[in-house]
Amino acid sequence: MRKHKGVSYAKWGYIFILPFFIVYILFTLVPQLTTLYYSFFENYRDGLKQIGPNYVGFANFIKLFTPDKTGSIDILKYFGNTIILWVMGAVPQVVIALLLAVFFTSYRLNLKGQQFFKTVIYMPNLIMASAFSMLFFTLFSRVGPVNQLLVSSGMADEVIDFLAIRVSVRSLIALMNFLMWFGNTTILLMAGIQGIDQCLFEAADIDGANSLQVFFKVTLPLLAPILVYTIITAMIGGLQMFDVPQVLTNGKGTPNRSSFTMVMYLNNYLQTSKNYGMAGAVSVVLFIISAGLSAVVYRSLSKSYKN
């Protein structure tokens, strides 16, 4: 007779997480591996004729990292653009979101109408990025309302070509990303702050800490795990930046390819000639960079708040 050992609930745990793993393997792991596989092949379409797949070893990667006539390596330049665009948008995004999250959760301020504000700041995220970008394209074009306003009010002598100036194109992209994502970040960080034991804030108050001290000594250290999570997801999203600059610059990354991002580069390979070889190589490089950067951010941020 079998000896009764008590009920094991462990298997239910595995069963419940199984759907995620099935979906992950089918829709993430397998495509990732095939992308890696295809990055070693010459595989594209010439007109309507399929060329390849022919195994070419590391040729695609070598091509990606071959400097051009002026000695610059395209993929590094586009990686640089991506990082600049991301940092320009992400720094204000995290700072403002942190500030708003602290205001909204402060029992001292006790702001009224929080639900309203939370909804409003989240709103831009509900608009499709491409529609948002198209809107900015129209607003800031040479014949757009912004230029009309500037010229008619005398603030500018002649029409400003916002989309042909590096700083303004990059700023517009950063501004759009900021507007779309700061609400989302605020809500995440609020959840993080609300998870902190309220007694700690009260105790700090009683001990005579001022708001700044409470923020830096209590809120920030205890918020660190959520903050790290927010920054890493924002960074992965930022490295994959595509729709906003693509639509704003009509896929050209103007001016002089200075707002051309990694994924736009990938898209150029894939769009017309279905060049899975080169596009695969770009995505493999992007994957390695994302993984590396995430590890660095995770380590540095979680270490600094451990003590």
Added chain:
Amino acid sequence: MKKVLSLVLAAIMVLGIASAAVAEEAAGKPFIIYAWNEEFKGFFEAYVQDALIAEGYAPQFVINPSDNGVYQQKLDEALLGDAQVDMFLAEADYIQKYADSEYTQDITKIGVTDFSNAYEYTVKAASDADGVVKGVSFQCCPSALIYRRSIAKDVLGTDDPAEVQAALDSWEKFEAVAADAKAKGYYMTASFAETYRVFSNNCTSAWVDADKNLVFDAQIEAWIAQTEKFVENGYTLTDGIWGDEKNAQMFAEGKTMCFFGPAWYFNFCMGNAQDPEKGCSGDWAICQGPAAHFWGGTWLMAATKTQNADAVAEVMNAFINNEEICSNLVAKNAQFSNNKAVNAKFAEDPEYGSDFLGGQNDVAVFAGMTDNIKWENHTIYDQLLNEGLQTNLQEYFKGVVTKDEALANFYKYVNETYPEIVTPE
């Protein structure tokens, strides 16, 4: 209250389902046409749709924009995949890709055999390397210089097409007039690429040679040199060929004298000029300009996998050989049809004239230009090479980058778009 609301909602749902069922009943055999804008759809609905529906077909258009090659991508997926495509539209810049492939079929075998009234280049364009005809065009697209009469009067002292033509029949004269226009506060053209087709259409070599090397024809170089001069002297605006700033110049308050384009351009793309309030319909006229050329044109191609070959042939015949439809295209839609006999009839008709062109007989002007159209030096890559060259050089003309940088960016774009094309070092 809630009960009323739920009743209303339920009623709406039931009605919705019922109407969907009715719509399905009316539908017949799907007849799928791929297109990149609504232009042909309008003609199709006006002239052949009813007949097809009566025969039990349910025509449907699948429309994707042409910009950045999107239309070609969607069409390729459909042709190579399982999607139903009966007929699709193709433009001059990439028709060869489809005509020279196994995905289009010999239309003489499905019942389109009479090309005697069609212009020769339209037939040649839709033929493969062996001369097998795969499609027809419903329009012939000699491209003209379209000018503002009032500005021409101010600058040249006349708005008579023959006299304007005499004043603008070479590039030297065109540039001299541009200087006069500038002196009077006008722009000669509104886009840096306005004259691109006039040059590129007269190239003596194709974009890509037999070894897949990218070739810069002398005409392209000439266009760059002229545009440099025009931008430097302020003869032109630096907007793109489809840009809003350029299109705003078509309003009555616009300061631009010349545009270039075929019949489809002024009747489909110059909406601003035809605007009843801000436009200036009637203040326009056409002449050949500095060099003969054509631009674009829409061909109807027969997909090899169509199960509705009869309907495909019926549509094709209607648009090239049905005199009534071709006449309507000219009279009602201001097209220059692909039927020589019909065009000749309008060209000689003293009663016929275009209101938009101040009563000028545009058909007569275009008919005189058709002999100069040649179909040569085309490749399957033309659309994106033309587009890529223009957008990359635009930055140079705006003064954002140097010429070398602009060309380097163009080569990068070519390498990314077409791995098989070899760009100069």
